[in-house]
Every structure is written in C-alpha cells, then in structure tokens.
Amino acid sequence: MGKHSSAVTRSNSNRRAVYLTAVGLLVISLGAFFVVRSFGSEAGADGLLGGGSCDDPVQxxxxxxxxxQPQLESAAKSLAAKGGEDGTPCLQFTITGASSAKVAQDLASGSDQRPDLWVPDSSLWVARADDGESIPSIAVPSVATSPLVLVGRSENFANTSSWLGSFGGTQPALLDPLGTSEGALPLLAIQAERAKTSASNTQVASVLVPLAQRLGSMxxxxxxxxxPLSKASADGSNIVVPVSEHSFVKYQEDHPEAQLKAIVPGTGTLVLDYPVVVTARSNAEAVSEAGKALAQEMLGDAGAQARDDAGFRDHLISPLGAGRGVGDISQLTKPTAxxxxxxxxxxATLSLSAHSLAVIDVSGSMAEKVAGSAKTRMQLTIEAAESGLKLFPDTAALGLWTFSTKIGDDSADYRKLVGISKLTPAHRGQMLSQLKSQTARVGGGTGLYDTAIAAVREVRSNYDSSAVNTVLLFTDGKNDDPGSPSLDSAIQALGRLRDPARPVRIIALGIGPDADATELNRLAQATGGRSYVARNPTDLQQVFIDALQSR
Incomplete structure (x- = not known):
C-alpha cells in the first residue's frame, strides 16, 4: 500500500516458471497481458476506513x-464515488490485469512487484503463491463464479456420464494446465469424480497419458x-474443449455461427471462484478490510446485472439469466492443495517428451502359451509394445533392442535393432516392422544383467535433456546367464552410471508367473526407476500404461 498516481499502462510479459518434480526441472512458459488503471476518491480520508472528506485516499x-478486470474497475469507481459518505472507506485502487499463474509465480518467487490484493480466477493458485514465509490469506471467498463446462459439437457428446468418459471417445484440447485454471480444472475434475466413478489408475492413465504426450508435443x-474452440466448431471435428462457462458465453456472443454446445458431465464439475486474497506484507488487516469493501460493492445489486451480462455467476453459483450457459449444476468436491x-x-512429468529404448526379452521361455489364452508370452508382449508405441507422438524418440544369451554381435546378450530417433513416419514404421518380426529364440537364456547395463549406457550416450530418458525393459523371467555378473555387481555397475543431473531410469515390466519381482525391483531402483509385474500376461498392456504414467 502507498501513494500512486492514476495511470493506464499496457505491456507484454513472458515469464518462465520452474517447477521441481521427481524428474528434474521443468520449465513452463507463462504469458500475461497487463492493463493497469487507478480508481479512487477525488477527496480523501484520515485513515483506511475513515469518514469525512477524502482529500488523501489510501492507495x-x-x-x-x-x-x-472490468467488473472490479466498475466496483472501484462506484466505491470511490461514495468515499467519505456514511463511513464509506476512502480508497484508491490501482488495478492490474495479469494471469493468475503469473501472479502466483511472482508471489512465490518473492518478487518486489507485489500487489496488496489479488483476485485470481481460482483459489487453486493461492497455495501455489507460497513464498516460503507465508501463504496469502483469503479475505472474501468469492466475488464471482463460473463453472467448468465441456464444449464441442453435439455429436461428440455420446458419453457425458463423467469427465473421463467424455474425454475417452473424443479429442480433448486443453488449455495449458500449468498456466491456466481452465486447463488445470479438467485434470482435477477427473481425479475428484473418482469418488463417484471408482475409476482405476489404469483407466485414468489410459486417457491422460496419450493426452499429455499429444499436448506436450505442441x-x-x-x-x-x-x-481450440474454433477447431472444435469445424464440421466433422471430434475436438472437445474444457473452458469456463464465462468463456463459452463470450465466445458464443462473438461467434454466433459456431455450432457448439456446452455440457456438464453427470458427475458434476468444479468452479472458478474468484476469491479476494490479501498479499500485502504489512497492514494485512487493513488491506483485508479494503478488499471486503470492494467485494461488497461488487456483490451489491448495482453490480449484479453487469456481472451477469459479462457471463459471470454470483458467489452462490446461481444460473445465468436469459437461459444462457448450462443452468443448474452439481459440484464435485473441491481439491486440496x-x-x-x-x-x-x-x-508436468507426463507431458515431457520421451527419449526411450525398448528392450524386449526373446528368450526361449517367451514361447510358452499363456494360460487361458491362445497366445504366447512373446505375442502378448509384442502387442503391448505396439499399443504403447501408439501412445507416443511423433516428437518422441524411441529405439528397440531384443535380448537373450549370446544373441548379438561378439556373443553379446542383446541385439540392437533400431537406434533411438524421433518417431517420423519412417522410423515408426521401422519400429513396428521389427516388433512384428520378433519370435522367441529356442533354447535362449535370459541375459538380463548385461543387457540392463548396456541399455542404460546406450541411452546415456544419446541423452536428451529436454525429455524423460528411460529404458523400457520387458522380461518374463530372471537372469540365467552363467557368464554374467552377479546381481550385486550389476546393481553396483548401474549405481556408477547413475547421474542425478542426467537421470536414465529403468522401467522394468515383468511378464507372467516366472518374472522375478525382487530382481527387477532392485535393478530399477538402482537407476531411480520402478518395476511392475503382470502375473497374468494378458494384463500387460494396462501395466505398460501404468508404467508410462510414473516415468
């Protein structure tokens, strides 16, 4: 708080927010457009809530x-006009427009450009504005609301039972979940509705993994x-777009020809709640009172019609007037911080590009038929790998090896089939062709340890700092190569290759009843990776999806 002159300024800013996750530093682009205006009393007050004249309003x-911003500006003007009358506070607000994600990042980084009050579009950003000293406090829970809706052509809403179901048969186009509330809330809604749908981790992953890979490759x-709404409205489009009801209503007004409708899935939805948040480092109580005064003005009868006209609901989430929007809604449970x-x-992890080497066991035991199935372990493994390949966008980089004792050059336990490269149509075709041609090697043993070490070295030699670097290791057994190092020696060798600044993780997938879970887990953990075992090989495709989710 302090003295400011009335001004209108415009500027463009691009900030890159850095998120520390289990896979390293993730750099997220956040754009913002700023509009600053001052509104306040021409005459002032003795204090923040003082009465009488307003010769010196508090800034x-x-x-x-x-x-x-326009609705808050209107409320600020109205409040200023009443300043000094009947105890009305004498305040002058300098109002700045900026994305909620950017303000949260600025606050969390301890920026000196700190507002006294903040009205983000969603309270989900408040906890993310923690600077390590204090989390901003909410003075008013909501001055407006707008529920999240799903927008698309009518023919794309065959399944509206849930958010996950609605995404499953369509092509969702999300706004950036790390930089916008309208992008984050659909992901949170999918998690929140699981209390009603009991959707498994695998069901969720089968939708979100390819979605994250596709959008992350943009x-x-x-x-x-x-x-995205323009693309969704095109003839024959199967695109659906989660946006706020406010955004949908405004788009309809600007594009009346668009053949779009908005729905709320049967499980309910989450709501953008526009809280008034105190971010001042000093005079927090006084600033809170100023925020409450502004909120009261905005929530009053005078501001109700303007708010509705702009496509915002009130703090009680009452439906918009004139039949606009989606009407009455049911709410999902608000997610915790x-x-x-x-x-x-x-x-953030899922949307990173992949830089991976798939290594597939072709030892003799892979020719065994799976109980209850007409297929062999080898056939089911190849099918799982083919399905997994479809999850990756063209920007991902993949390679392929097979392994069995003394199968490769110079009697190595591995054979290099396809080098790690971007999934161009030609490279993808080569991967598929090699996968389909693989058969189990009669009499071949499982040279697991030497292969794991060599595969990690291979990925390290082609390391991509902008991607998740992994070895995807498929096997149905345990190491049975008498000429290989011991498990402890293999663990030590993998440990020596481990570099926290350039991580290469083994994601091990065990197949069938003979897979040694302990051995696979120790190999994976030595690299910071994880292991999974599908005791029933028919479950391998879903286990593979689970593994990709935890890269």
Whole structure:
C-alpha cells in the first residue's frame, strides 16, 4: 500500500516458471497481458476506513485476471464515488490485469512487484503463491463464479456420464494446465469424480497419458480459448474443449455461427471462484478490510446485472439469466492443495517428451502359451509394445533392442535393432516392422544383467535433456546367464552410471508367473526407476500404461 498516481499502462510479459518434480526441472512458459488503471476518491480520508472528506485516499494495489478486470474497475469507481459518505472507506485502487499463474509465480518467487490484493480466477493458485514465509490469506471467498463446462459439437457428446468418459471417445484440447485454471480444472475434475466413478489408475492413465504426450508435443500450448474452440466448431471435428462457462458465453456472443454446445458431465464439475486474497506484507488487516469493501460493492445489486451480462455467476453459483450457459449444476468436491500439487506435477512429468529404448526379452521361455489364452508370452508382449508405441507422438524418440544369451554381435546378450530417433513416419514404421518380426529364440537364456547395463549406457550416450530418458525393459523371467555378473555387481555397475543431473531410469515390466519381482525391483531402483509385474500376461498392456504414467 502507498501513494500512486492514476495511470493506464499496457505491456507484454513472458515469464518462465520452474517447477521441481521427481524428474528434474521443468520449465513452463507463462504469458500475461497487463492493463493497469487507478480508481479512487477525488477527496480523501484520515485513515483506511475513515469518514469525512477524502482529500488523501489510501492507495491499494490490486491484481486480477483480465477477464474480471472490468467488473472490479466498475466496483472501484462506484466505491470511490461514495468515499467519505456514511463511513464509506476512502480508497484508491490501482488495478492490474495479469494471469493468475503469473501472479502466483511472482508471489512465490518473492518478487518486489507485489500487489496488496489479488483476485485470481481460482483459489487453486493461492497455495501455489507460497513464498516460503507465508501463504496469502483469503479475505472474501468469492466475488464471482463460473463453472467448468465441456464444449464441442453435439455429436461428440455420446458419453457425458463423467469427465473421463467424455474425454475417452473424443479429442480433448486443453488449455495449458500449468498456466491456466481452465486447463488445470479438467485434470482435477477427473481425479475428484473418482469418488463417484471408482475409476482405476489404469483407466485414468489410459486417457491422460496419450493426452499429455499429444499436448506436450505442441510447439506452443493453448493459453486462450479462441483457438481450440474454433477447431472444435469445424464440421466433422471430434475436438472437445474444457473452458469456463464465462468463456463459452463470450465466445458464443462473438461467434454466433459456431455450432457448439456446452455440457456438464453427470458427475458434476468444479468452479472458478474468484476469491479476494490479501498479499500485502504489512497492514494485512487493513488491506483485508479494503478488499471486503470492494467485494461488497461488487456483490451489491448495482453490480449484479453487469456481472451477469459479462457471463459471470454470483458467489452462490446461481444460473445465468436469459437461459444462457448450462443452468443448474452439481459440484464435485473441491481439491486440496496437496491434490492440486500432485495432479499438476504428474501432468508436468507426463507431458515431457520421451527419449526411450525398448528392450524386449526373446528368450526361449517367451514361447510358452499363456494360460487361458491362445497366445504366447512373446505375442502378448509384442502387442503391448505396439499399443504403447501408439501412445507416443511423433516428437518422441524411441529405439528397440531384443535380448537373450549370446544373441548379438561378439556373443553379446542383446541385439540392437533400431537406434533411438524421433518417431517420423519412417522410423515408426521401422519400429513396428521389427516388433512384428520378433519370435522367441529356442533354447535362449535370459541375459538380463548385461543387457540392463548396456541399455542404460546406450541411452546415456544419446541423452536428451529436454525429455524423460528411460529404458523400457520387458522380461518374463530372471537372469540365467552363467557368464554374467552377479546381481550385486550389476546393481553396483548401474549405481556408477547413475547421474542425478542426467537421470536414465529403468522401467522394468515383468511378464507372467516366472518374472522375478525382487530382481527387477532392485535393478530399477538402482537407476531411480520402478518395476511392475503382470502375473497374468494378458494384463500387460494396462501395466505398460501404468508404467508410462510414473516415468
């Protein structure tokens, strides 16, 4: 708080927020557009809530999402006009428009450009604004609301039972979940609705893994709704877009020809709640009172019609007037701060490109038929790998080896089939062709340890710092190569190769009843990776999806 002159300024800013996750430093681009205006009493007050004349109004810096800025400006003007009358506070607000993600990042980094009050579009950002000293406090829970809706052509809403179901048969186009509330809330809704749907981790992963890979491969993430909504409205489009009801209503007004409808899945939805948050380092109580005064003005009868006209609901989430929007809604349980962090960190990991080497066991035991199936372990493994390949976008880089005792050059326990490279159509075709041609090697043993060490070295030699670097190791047994090092020696060798600054993790997938879970777990853990075992090989495809989710 302090003295400010009335001003209108515009500027563009791009900040890169750095998130520390289990896979390293993730750099997220956050864009923002700033509009600053001052509104306040021409005459002032003796104190923040003083009465009488307003010759010297108290200055309050407020930052808000640009969508709500006009409504807050109107409320500030109205409050200023009453300043000094009947105990009305004498305040002058300097209002700045900026994305909620950017303000949260600025606050968390301890920036000196700190507002006194902040009105983000969602309270999910409040905990993420923690600077290590204090978390901003909420003075008013909500001055407006807008539920998350799913927008698309009518023919794309065959399944509206849940968010996950609605995503399953369509092509969802999300705004950047790490930089926008409208992008984050759909992911949180999928997690929140599991209390009603009992969706398994595998069911969720089968939708979110390919979605994250596809959107993560985009040269630039969506940060505005017009782009994806325009694509969703095209004839024959199967795109659906989660946005706020406010965004949908405004898009309809600007594009009345668009053949789009908005729905809320049967499980319910989450809501953008626009809280008033105290971010001042000093005079917090006085700033809180200023925020409450502004909120009261905005929530009053005078502001109700303007708010509704702009496509915002009131703090009680009452339906919009004139039949606009989606009408009455049911709400999902609001996620906790811990749930928000976990979901967004998981997305950040999933959306990173892959730089991986798939290593497939072709030892003799892979020719065994699977109980209850007409297929062999080898056939089911190849099918799982083929399905997994479809999850990766063209920007991912993959390679392929097979392994069995003395199968390779110079009697190595591994054979290099396809080098690690981007999944161009030609490279993807080569991967598929090699996969389909593989058969189990009669009499071949499982040279697991030497192969694991060599595969990690291979990925390290082609390390990509912008991707998740992994070895995807498929096997149905345990090491039975008498000429290989011991398990302890293999663990030590993998430990020597481990570099926290350039991690290469083994994701081990055991197949069938003979897979040694302990051995695979020790090999994977030596690299910081994880192991999974599908005792029933018919479950391998789903286990593979689970493994990709935890890269």
């Amino acid at each position: 309050v810096k407020l930052s808000t999402t640009p969508d709500l 040269a630039k993430q969506y940060t505005e709704v017009d782009g 811990a749930s928000v962090d976990k979901t967004l960190q998981s997305w």
